[in-house]
Amino acid sequence: MITVTVNGRSQHFDVAPDTPLLWVLRENLALTGTKFGCGAGQCGACTVHLNGVPIRSCMTPIQVVDQMQITTIEGISNDQGLHPVQQAWIDHQVPQCGYCQSGQIMSAVALLDKNNHPSDEEIDRAMAGNICRCGMYGRIKAAIKRVSDGDQKFYDASGEVNNG
Amino acid sequence: MGKWTRRGFITAGVIGSSALVIGVAIRPGHRVAELTGSVADEGETLVNAWVKIDTQNQITAIVPHSEMGQGAQTALTQMLADELDACWEDVSFIEAPAEDGFANYALGKGFILGDTEVPAILMGSVDGLFLQLTKAFHLQITGGSSSIRATGVYGMRVAGAAAREMLLAEAALTWQVPVDALQTKEGKIIHKATGKQAAFSEFAVQAGRREPPAKPKLKAITEFSIMGQSKPRHDIPAKVDGSAAFGIDVVVDGMKYAAITAAPVFGGSIIRLDTAKAESIPGVLKVVDLGNAVAVVAEGYWQAKTALASIDVTWGKTANDDVDSEAIFAQFQRDINAAKETGESHEDLIIGDPVRGAEQWRVVERQYTVPYLAHACMEPMNAVASVVGDSCEIWTGSQNPLGFRYDVAAALDLDPENVSFHNYFMGGGFGRRSVSDVAVQAAQISRQAGLPVKLIWSREEDTRQDYYRPAVMSEFRAGLDQDNRPVSWENIYVDKHDPAEAPHIPYAIANQKIHFVDSPTHVPFGPWRSVDHSQHGFFTESFVDELAYEAAQDPYQFRRDMLGGHPRLLAALDLVAEKSQWNVPIGKGRGRGIALQESFGTVVAEVVEVTVQEGQVKVDRVVIAVDPGFAVSPDGLKAQMESGVVYGLTAALYGEVSLHRGRVTQGNFDTYNMLRMPHAPVIETHIISSDANWGGAGEPGVPGTAPALTNAIYAATGTRVRDLPVSKYEFDVEFREENNLSS
Ligand code: FES
Numbered sequence: 001m002i003t004v005t006v007n008g009r010s011q012h013f014d015v016a017p018d019t020p021l022l023w024v025l026r027e028n029l030a031l032t033g034t035k036f037g038c039g040a041g042q043c044g045a046c047t048v049h050l051n052g053v054p055i056r057s058c059m060t061p062i063q064v065v066d067q068m069q070i071t072t073i074e075g076i077s078n079d080q081g082l083h084p085v086q087q088a089w090i091d092h093q094v095p096q097c098g099y100c101q102s103g104q105i106m107s108a109v110a111l112l113d114k115n116n117h118p119s120d121e122e123i124d125r126a127m128a129g130n131i132c133r134c135g136m137y138g139r140i141k142a143a144i145k146r147v148s149d150g151d152q153k154f155y156d157a158s159g160e161v162n163n164g
Numbered sequence: 165m166g167k168w169t170r171r172g173f174i175t176a177g178v179i180g181s182s183a184l185v186i187g188v189a190i191r192p193g194h195r196v197a198e199l200t201g202s203v204a205d206e207g208e209t210l211v212n213a214w215v216k217i218d219t220q221n222q223i224t225a226i227v228p229h230s231e232m233g234q235g236a237q238t239a240l241t242q243m244l245a246d247e248l249d250a251c252w253e254d255v256s257f258i259e260a261p262a263e264d265g266f267a268n269y270a271l272g273k274g275f276i277l278g279d280t281e282v283p284a285i286l287m288g289s290v291d292g293l294f295l296q297l298t299k300a301f302h303l304q305i306t307g308g309s310s311s312i313r314a315t316g317v318y319g320m321r322v323a324g325a326a327a328r329e330m331l332l333a334e335a336a337l338t339w340q341v342p343v344d345a346l347q348t349k350e351g352k353i354i355h356k357a358t359g360k361q362a363a364f365s366e367f368a369v370q371a372g373r374r375e376p377p378a379k380p381k382l383k384a385i386t387e388f389s390i391m392g393q394s395k396p397r398h399d400i401p402a403k404v405d406g407s408a409a410f411g412i413d414v415v416v417d418g419m420k421y422a423a424i425t426a427a428p429v430f431g432g433s434i435i436r437l438d439t440a441k442a443e444s445i446p447g448v449l450k451v452v453d454l455g456n457a458v459a460v461v462a463e464g465y466w467q468a469k470t471a472l473a474s475i476d477v478t479w480g481k482t483a484n485d486d487v488d489s490e491a492i493f494a495q496f497q498r499d500i501n502a503a504k505e506t507g508e509s510h511e512d513l514i515i516g517d518p519v520r521g522a523e524q525w526r527v528v529e530r531q532y533t534v535p536y537l538a539h540a541c542m543e544p545m546n547a548v549a550s551v552v553g554d555s556c557e558i559w560t561g562s563q564n565p566l567g568f569r570y571d572v573a574a575a576l577d578l579d580p581e582n583v584s585f586h587n588y589f590m591g592g593g594f595g596r597r598s599v600s601d602v603a604v605q606a607a608q609i610s611r612q613a614g615l616p617v618k619l620i621w622s623r624e625e626d627t628r629q630d631y632y633r634p635a636v637m638s639e640f641r642a643g644l645d646q647d648n649r650p651v652s653w654e655n656i657y658v659d660k661h662d663p664a665e666a667p668h669i670p671y672a673i674a675n676q677k678i679h680f681v682d683s684p685t686h687v688p689f690g691p692w693r694s695v696d697h698s699q700h701g702f703f704t705e706s707f708v709d710e711l712a713y714e715a716a717q718d719p720y721q722f723r724r725d726m727l728g729g730h731p732r733l734l735a736a737l738d739l740v741a742e743k744s745q746w747n748v749p750i751g752k753g754r755g756r757g758i759a760l761q762e763s764f765g766t767v768v769a770e771v772v773e774v775t776v777q778e779g780q781v782k783v784d785r786v787v788i789a790v791d792p793g794f795a796v797s798p799d800g801l802k803a804q805m806e807s808g809v810v811y812g813l814t815a816a817l818y819g820e821v822s823l824h825r826g827r828v829t830q831g832n833f834d835t836y837n838m839l840r841m842p843h844a845p846v847i848e849t850h851i852i853s854s855d856a857n858w859g860g861a862g863e864p865g866v867p868g869t870a871p872a873l874t875n876a877i878y879a880a881t882g883t884r885v886r887d888l889p890v891s892k893y894e895f896d897v898e899f900r901e902e903n904n905l906s907s
């Protein structure tokens with residue numbers, strides 16, 4: 001039995017230990033906001049946070065995260081509403097098809113959590129693992145900058161699960 | 165389905181053997197069973213097939229296009245709401261169900277490759293506006309940039325305007341005042357003299373019983389209040405919190421998961437399967453032999469995928485087992501050479517005589533090629549299917565819901581009436597999701613397994629089993645007169661698809677011959693964002709650029725001088741030159757390239773700026789001037805231009821599907837490379853509203869991108885990229901200084 005805390009709730013799984021976290025989230029927990037894009041760590045669509053750090057869930061066997069904390073796209077907003085990164089995504093009308101955007105947002109949140117004012121190069125580096133086939137890179141970057149220039153108090157009050 | 169009566173404004177009536185439903189007014193007691201579900205409650209009236217006004221004055225547009233990210237559903241709703249004078253806050257939309265009442269499958273099938281003409285047999289039954297309506301509504305396919313320019317202009321606007329006139333007429337009758345004493349505003353009808361007002365909903369039921377107007381009057385652009393505004397897209401909030409449901413997210417009762425591998429050589433089939441190991445893996449329920457593919461059904465997708473990998477498949481030999489990319493291009497060359505020798509080719513366009521007087525000309529000859537390309541939608545192909553007895557349900561994201569329904573019915577030998585279809589968000593479409601192959605597979609697997617299944621392709625399968633953008637070879641020969649003006653343009657290429665005008669040029673060259681030869685291969689092909697424009701835009705705009713340099717002229721001025729009869733194209737070209745500061749020198753190791761293309765009714769002029777360092781090309785900035793006629797949602801149009809540019813750059817820089825021993829070499833994103841944020845340029849879009857016929861948005865950003873890029877690389881380096889992708893080339897920055905015509 002593997003135990004993982006997902007979005008603040010403890011979950012127990014009886015699955016093959018090499019099953020990637022991605023499929024456990026999607027099939028066992030019905031958390032389908034985390035997407036399958038390549039299954040090979042190439043596209044970032046499956047990005048979630050492991051103890052606050054962005055990881056590719058398609059390449060992460062469930063046994064590796066036993067007893068750890070996972071946050072998915074469903075877990076970053078709180079009772080006060082959307083996470084500021086999500087709001088910035090709406091304000092900049094970022095998504096097209098939207099399929100990559102959970103992963104993009106998770107990478108952006110992780111970046112801003114450790115760096116309030118990333119430079120263009122820092123944004124490029126943090127986001128290089130996330131493909132957007134609809135080509136919304138300019139809008140993603142603008143939205144990240146909007147958050148980094150914005151109300152930090154609101155940002156800091158966000159519901160991100162902190163390092164456990 | 166029932167016969168449509170020939171009644172009212174858009175009722176084109178029965179055409180051919182199946183009805184073309186054009187905004188027919190639906191009344192309580194109507195006979196169209198398929199539409200009943202859209203009229204949910206007593207007291208609700210479908211004023212016509214595209215708009216519903218409920219008792220709370222909530223207005224629902226019924227949008228016959230699916231959403232793949234282009235914002236079409238929101239833009240279409242804007243068009244309807246504006247003509248109706250609805251209050252935007254009270255307007256929502258639903259996607260039309262995949263029913264014949266909303267489209268015509270036979271016509272739709274012909275349309276998908278961009279043929280926007282009404283087939284000849286139908287011409288007699290339609291006229292004028294109705295012709296356009298018929299053209300507009302003969303498909304439920306989201307492709308060919310059709311949603312705004314066809315459905316929107318001729319469907320949604322007319323529907324909104326008709327509904328408004330019917331409401332006004334009903335109000336005039338009730339209040340016993342002339343219609344012109346009334347006005348509409350934000351969902352209300354107002355008596356101008358007294359200020360008396362009432363919500364649309366008060367008249368909706370009665371209005372729905374009226375004869376629809378024959379030709380409702382559409383607003384002039386100056387009267388628009390909702391069109392032309394960048395309304396936030398309805399679909400975006402669900403796409404930032406993970407709640408948007410894509411096809412891959414569907415869960416139905418009792419559903420299991422399937423993974424699949426199809427014959428690596430197209431057309432191949434299974435000779436022998438060794439499934440013993442797979443079947444012993446815990447969670448595996450069934451191995452399914454589809455003849456040309458093997459699938460595993462299991463409790464979870466990971467189990468299915470793991471078991472699939474353990475199956476030993478022996479594929480039968482095919483005639484194409486030795487075919488590789490070189491052989492395909494050699495075949496193209498052979499067929500073009502033969503056509504040139506024998507004179508046997510298909511005529512595409514002839515103007516004047518492109519040979520007479522050639523002794524006087526300087527002749528320039530060039531050849532270009534583009535490879536096959538996959539669509540690489542971010543969401544790999546997938547579908548959920550449940551076959552029970554002689555009926556089937558499909559859940560997936562489709563650009564062509566009706567087509568899927570009929571294809572599944574045909575493949576499983578079911579009555580189409582017994583196939584129901586549920587459409588979901590698409591994680592990218594780009595033409596790929598107009599082909600129903602994965603839905604058919606899912607249905608076949610479900611039937612064999614006796615279970616509802618969710619079939620998910622791996623990324624590798626998605627790259628290797630596509631309906632690719634065709635590879636093309638295109639050869640040009642032009643003549644320049646003593647004054648370096650082009651007087652002749654000859655072009656021969658392989659395989660013509662759609663749209664028909666894609667290889668044609670807007671430039672005033674007196675003598676032209678454009679022709680093609682058929683050179684079929686075993687590689688399946690299909691529509692790929694902007695269809696033939698994506699290849700021919702590269703060819704023609706590269707060759708024009710080469711001619712400019714041959715004539716020692718600035719590439720912008722050279723094009724400009726030949727655009728006499730095309731004010732829209734000229735205006736776009738001038739605007740992009742101005743905004744990109746074309747005439748300001750750009751510096752060593754850098755270059756600007758320009759390109760111009762009209763496609764799907766929209767004109768796009770594009771300037772790409774590159775820096776080339778140590779052989780590496782970096783795209784710094786892309787400036788676009790776009791004239792779509794009118795931008796219903798300016799921000800939506802900009803987003804589509806940005807998207808088209810990145811799609812076009814990805815293809816031009818890296819895109820190549822190559823064949824080795826009959827099979828596709830590329831698999832995941834490590835071999836089929838995508839543009840990522842560090843390499844994405846700044847993109848600036850400038851919109852021209854010329855009020856010409858409204859054009860598309862999803863595709864026109866693509867065609868000019870590759871030639872503007874390679875023209876820029878030439879300006880920076882002197883290296884002319886004639887065979888895409890650019891990644892095949894090495895660069896020399898030094899050449900730039902002697903050849904600085906563009907700066
Ligand atoms: S699905 Fe995990 S990186 Fe692509």
Ligand code: FES
Nearest residue numbers: 098100132133134
């Ligand atoms: S929004 Fe479609 S892949 Fe990014």
